Amino acid sequence: MLYKKLSSLLRSSTNKLDRVVWRKYTTGAAGGEPFTLPPLPYPKKALAPIVSEETLEYHYEKHHRTYVTKLNGLVANSPKATMTLEDLIKSEKGGIYNNAAQVWNHTFYWNCMSPDGGGAPKGQIGQEIDKAFGSFDEFKKQFTQEAVTHFGSGWAWLVKDQDKLKVISGHDAENPISKGLIPVLTCDVWEHAYYIDFRNDRAKYVEKWWDLVNWDFVSKNL
């Protein structure tokens, strides 16, 4: 009942993701309930043609869902099953870390995109980006560079380090929370994120991805 309420709240507020709801999906279930796969904030067709329905079908239903299943398998019957995703990310290594982080990373990534996204950020996020990078274009350049040149699987991140915005990349499942940084925006550059729609052309994928960036969600992460 509660799940239905929360998921319909999520679906009806694509751009205005309530912080409370967000925390439920990133912190996981405490008290021994299995971790669950949060619903996508939009229908699978919503981000096409940049992120096709087929990509979301595989990326969400296969990759993201498998990370949830694997995580539950790894923490079953242990005290770790009662920990939050974020706590697991802070304390674990190896398989539990990889799967917990990938569950978190993907949920964050879906929310960083919106069919109504794109354009330049306004308000506080726009100001903070200007302050940290000089201009939105300069930030865009740095983030794009990090995303396109990352070797192997990983993620490009805009993070807050103390009070400074920075662009970094994480390898494989690496999540900035483990380094005490605050995630603000992410782009998945594992090949599975773009191979169906862009094949090897990661640069094209990142270029187009900017048209999906959900600045409303991003601004809530500051």
Add this chain to the structure above:
Amino acid sequence: RDRVSTQSTGKKSLEEIIKTQTGKAQSLAGQIWNHTFYWNALHPKGGGKPSGKIAEAIDKSFGSFDAFKKEFDDAATTHFGSGWAWLVRDDNNKLSVTSTHDGGNPLSEGKTPVLTIDVWEHAYYIDYRHDRASYVKAWWELVNWEWATQQLKH
């Protein structure tokens, strides 16, 4: 084998770069070498069970072909992120299974490659999407046992 190992840009060969450099140079040299080796480790008429010297080495090192296959499948299927699974040998033709991450190559650990499978997503995403296990299963039908035999110390 000569073509794979002596192709060079500048003063060092690929193998030298793999064995002596780190960072970007090592990764890129590794990826050139790894892919060339991978193409050669496949053959349209490949597959089936190995015979002769390679089969003997496998039996001696793993107990049976099935035991080797299981270990190799495991390494290939469970590798997290981009990388490669390898059958490698030492100077006594003792075989083992290992995996390398991203552009890594067992030469930098003093092991000699005998077979490899690419498990970067780009290797299988077009044909198998997320299903790496099915790709690995099908890959066995292409294994070039002659190439593998040539990698043994004679």
